[in-house]
Amino acid sequence: MTPNLDAKRVLVYRLGSLGDTLIVLPSLRLIARAFPNAERRMLTNWPVSSKAPAAAAVLGPTGLIHGYMRYQVGMRNPLALAKLAWEIRRFKPDVLVYLAAGRGLANAKRDAAFFRLAGVKKFVGIPLTQDMQQNRLDENGIYEQEAAKHARNIAELGDVRLDDAASWDLELVPAEKDKAAALLKPLGDRPVIAVSVGTKVQAKDWGVENWRGLLAQMGAAYPEFGLALAGAPEESSVSEAAADGWRAAGGGPVVNLCGKLTPRESAAAFAHARLFVGHDSGPMHLAAAVQTPCVAIFAARNKPAVWFPYGPGHRVIYHKVDCWGCGLETCIVEKKKCLMSITVDEVMHEVRAALSTVAK
Incomplete structure (x- = not known):
């Protein structure tokens, strides 16, 4: 060129x-x-x-x-x-x-x-x-x-x-990194799992009960980890409800970052995490941009792979049902069967596989 x-x-x-x-x-x-x-x-x-x-x-x-x-x-x-x-x-x-x-x-x-x-x-x-x-x-x-x-x-x-990887560099500045580090401080020196349960699209929402069940399994399996919840301000309460499963299962400390960080500061927080778990969402792409492995839960509203997180090491759960590629933002008739057929155990399997391969 x-x-x-x-x-x-x-x-x-x-x-x-x-x-x-x-x-x-x-x-x-x-x-x-x-x-x-x-x-x-x-x-x-x-x-x-x-x-x-x-x-x-x-x-x-x-x-x-x-x-x-x-x-x-x-x-x-x-x-x-x-x-x-x-x-x-x-x-x-x-x-x-x-x-x-x-x-x-x-x-x-x-x-x-x-x-x-x-x-x-x-x-x-x-x-x-x-x-x-x-x-x-x-x-x-x-x-x-x-x-x-x-x-x-x-x-x-x-x-x-x-x-x-340099092509995805957000060039985070020291102030953004410092803000993220300060809010993660309650987790101490524990390894971090970042989770974002929110979405602005109904058809992508896996549901708080599924998230609570998943975080319960994760908290029991990885009590040595801290949990960082991320998302928009209005996602704070649903994130807390999901994290009740983590706490009840004996998981490590939790910090709720929803609404407390800018997108770029959120990226700085995700860079601290061993793993990101979330929907098909902006936070998922932020985590991928800072090279944090993702476990991503996808509805089949788009064609498979098109919007998957870019790069190696990510794990995506996507069920290709008969109405895949519908493009719907709100799914009523089919009751989000592509997404709601994804089980907690299925996602937990991918979480275990992902954490078994990331650097300690």
Whole structure:
């Protein structure tokens, strides 16, 4: 790859929240290498809920993105769209790098037309073919991970280096690490298991009774460990209810970090952990980014592997039922059978296997 030293302004289009931002971290690093002299701004959405942190809260002081333009997802107001187009035109990007999720060819063509109207002349990564829209299926029947699909779509810029741990580095600063260490101090010198039981999507929620049962087994099996609970402020009470199982079984000390840490400080806390256990969620991707092994409990609402934590050493429980790939955020008719068929014993088996392989 030969860096483009002449580009002065680059606009990166990426929607979503915590996990969506984290899985394109290697792509953002490639963009920074490809356009080292450019001011790089991200066009993104306003957070859709309190559990969905803004991209700026994830990327922090990395320098990968220098500024943000934001709009409301689903915006159709002509005046608001005209204002956004004018804001982009005023920025005068030399290049637009498209990292938004594939939402169909019609939407990709509509987006391309909008950005042309906003004065953009050069594009990288707009998924104008079915192949760019979809996660490829390999010869073993495994779907391409979302991070790999984005890397493929912007391959003209160079190698994303997905398998290099440095590509996922959040560049946590001392203050973030110190805050996490201070809140973990009640656990003493014990090894730590980090757990996040929350999710902003009903279809991904395994249920507090399952979590309580799992943590009871974990507390009994690993009394020498401390337990760190992580999540949004509104997940504090359900996390405490789940941790009752750990305490009743004689587990070690517990710290509830829900709502007490920023996303980046949470990543610093996860870096202390031997293992992360949680749903398909933003915290799971944070743990994977800091190279902490994950045991992840997945609904089958997405294709298998697409959103699994990236990297080696992770263990995922995913039941491929007849309605897999439904994309539902709320599952009523099928009663979340893909997720609720996952047993506590099944997850505990993966926890034991994961902890048997991590460094002591």
